[in-house]
Amino acid sequence: MADAVLFEFLHTEMVAELWAQDPDPDPGPGGQKMSLSVLEGMGFRVGQAMAERLPRETLAFREELDVLKFLCKDLWVAVFQKQMDSLRTNHQGTYVLQDNSFPLLIRMSSGLQYLEEAPKFLAFTCGILRGALSTLGIKSLVTASVAALPACKFQVVIQRC
Amino acid sequence: MTVHNLYLFDRNGVCLHYSEWHRKKQAGISKEEEYKLMKDGFLAFQTSRYKLHYYETPTGIKVVMNTDLGVGPIRDVLHHIYSALYVELVVKNPLCPLGQTVQSELFRSRLDSYIRSLPFFSARAG
Numbered sequence: 001m002a003d004a005v006l007f008e009f010l011h012t013e014m015v016a017e018l019w020a021q022d023p024d025p026d027p028g029p030g031g032q033k034m035s036l037s038v039l040e041g042m043g044f045r046v047g048q049a050m051a052e053r054l055p056r057e058t059l060a061f062r063e064e065l066d067v068l069k070f071l072c073k074d075l076w077v078a079v080f081q082k083q084m085d086s087l088r089t090n091h092q093g094t095y096v097l098q099d100n101s102f103p104l105l106i107r108m109s110s111g112l113q114y115l116e117e118a119p120k121f122l123a124f125t126c127g128i129l130r131g132a133l134s135t136l137g138i139k140s141l142v143t144a145s146v147a148a149l150p151a152c153k154f155q156v157v158i159q160r161c
Numbered sequence: 162m163t164v165h166n167l168y169l170f171d172r173n174g175v176c177l178h179y180s181e182w183h184r185k186k187q188a189g190i191s192k193e194e195e196y197k198l199m200k201d202g203f204l205a206f207q208t209s210r211y212k213l214h215y216y217e218t219p220t221g222i223k224v225v226m227n228t229d230l231g232v233g234p235i236r237d238v239l240h241h242i243y244s245a246l247y248v249e250l251v252v253k254n255p256l257c258p259l260g261q262t263v264q265s266e267l268f269r270s271r272l273d274s275y276i277r278s279l280p281f282f283s284a285r286a287g
Binding site (some may be wrong): 008016108114117 | 247250253254255256265266267272
């Protein structure tokens with residue numbers, strides 16, 4: 001089992017490399033879009049593979065909520081060595097997953113320092129969630145928000161065709 | 162017993178961090194000159210007024226802590242500052258470039274809490 005910190009260092013370098021190569025110098029949300037979507041796409045493929053690989057007792061989830069619980073427990077533990085701290089839903093296809101001490105943010109700050117940089121470090125993980133859901137037959141849109149580090153929320157909106 | 166101040170240098174002599182708690186006298190030279198003096202390094206020494214403790218890692222990171230004379234060997238404390246604070250909160254922080262002064266508020270506040278929690282740190286100097 002590889003040292004978990006290896007993934008953190010690799011993730012840090014991915015973010016740094018993408019930002020260094022971003023041709024658009026605009027630091028606002030428009031300029032960042034390309035890099036954020038590249039990161040999200042990479043996370044998507046990783047999430048797809050992780051969901052295939054993770055062993056699970058029941059092959060069929062009885063309902064959508066079970067899939068989200070699987071993400072919060074099994075997937076989160078496999079990637080971040082901890083479970084999601086809370087899961088809420090409106091029972092109409094929107095879920096909010098909250099991690100109060102997200103491992104990719106926890107060493108950055110405890111509060112508001114570096115807040116504007118935080119979204120860069122969440123894009124890949126949003127992709128992981130969307131990819132895992134996709135493998136399990138659920139199409140979704142995943143976004144993340146940070147009010148104060150190291151807590152963050154992932155919003156999953158199920159897309160019904 | 163108390164801690165006066167603490168310096169963190171990297172292998173190039175860049176001062177990564179400086180904090181002070183109870184410092185009775187300011188030296189009559191600028192901070193930059195003071196850094197140059199400090200980094201030329203000892204293992205530990207003491208004068209009649211204070212004791213300087215020194216810890217260096219194989220990677221060239223130097224931790225220098227000045228305390229009053231009542232404080233014994235504290236190698237494990239300096240090691241903790243390096244491994245549990247500097248490595249965890251600076252090296253592993255994607256937004257802290259190595260080789261520059263540390264800007265992380267989290268590092269500064271955790272270091273401060275740690276120093277204040279030490280058994281040989283008292284809120285009143287002397």
